[in-house]
Amino acid sequence: RSITAEYTERTPRSQEAFARACRSLPGGDTRTMTSYKPYPTYFAEGRGGRLTDLDGNEYRDFLANYGALVHGHDHPALTEATTRQLARASAPGGPTPLQYEHAERLIARVPSLERVRYCNSGTEATMWAIRTARAFTGRDLVIKMDGGYHGTHDWAEVSPFITGGTAVPQNLSGLPDAQLPRGIPSVVADCVCAVPINDLDVIERVFEERGEEIACVIVEPMMGVAGGIRARPEYLERLRSLCTRDGALLVFDECVTFRLGTWQARFGPVPDLTTLSKIIGGGLPIGVFGGRRDVMDIFDPQGDAPVYHASAFGANSASLAAGCAALDHFSGEDIDDLERKGNRLRGLLEEEASAIGIAATAVGQGSLTYFHFGTGDPRNAAETTKRREGREPLRALVHLALLNRGFATAKHGLICVSIPTTDTDIDRFARAYGSVLEELR
């Protein structure tokens, strides 16, 4: 029996739901990321570290909504804080104390944050961080990493990891063409350049040629969608010193790495601006951008000619209440324990692969793990692409076969441990992964 046949036998209700969804949604889904063949599993509920689908099948949750949750599902304190606030007002139409209560919690944890502003998603947070840098510096040019994922607004989607668009020349000598997904105007490539992460020569050259035109460099300290690629410490330090030298702002996108307690707090350096989202909303939509006080003061609505930033549901009280509870239940000990569990998972996955003679690497940090075929850590997005070449069908089958064995993971390869994940869950997951690899071999 094939993996796909087993999947369809176990999930008839998901199949029915998908057929119905296709009548109102193109391809039956709204999030491209959550769609896969033959159809995605439809989840009915989550409890702690478990998910249940429409057919009643149970899954250990190593997906954690693509890293956006860390407390599991239905955490009593988060549920209580959310429902209590919903019963009061989710969006009263003016500021509430929850706004500064949440902000104070973030500022206490994240070294670069002196002032913050709220929006609704990571996409909005990075869009606004870029706008902030442009407004503050009066410059247009943005440097991002090739394959870096910062959400789906136009400035972020130059040379994303997953592309299907056109190649447009970048206006910097020696850099490959920018890849623009369909729908993004080619003029965007005039003021956003994508450089390979961890390449000191390229970044030096870019600053040599255009340093005084650069508004900001935006970087995920560990690239997520591109496969858990860690920025080398010397690379981040060089970005820091080049930005300082030429008056550009350094932006860390820590939407995902907040799961580690933030990269800047763990490893440095301190950027000028930081973007956050996902777990800081305790399961509800949220986005934050913030950083240096002198930079963020451009938004001061009481000041002269402030930069206008508005959003009907920005800083909504339900997200802030859930987010305060989420931060109060995400301690240093939790982060240390996630680190231990992540290390254990990575070790076991590599052991399983080597026991059956498959060359593989489990990379990542803390609760975030990415599995790659082949040895060694990929150094940049191009290396991840090369490592995956010809293996996409295999990776899709691993994902489906894990679902058949009762484990939910992200189809792009992210494997998350969360607060409710137990050591037994991790052992079982690693054994299941090994047996899937064996079956596919």
Ligand code: PLP
């Ligand atoms: N930045 C990073 C590093 C992300 O991984 C994501 C989403 O996965 C985003 C930004 C965009 O966040 P959102 O999906 O909330 O728009």
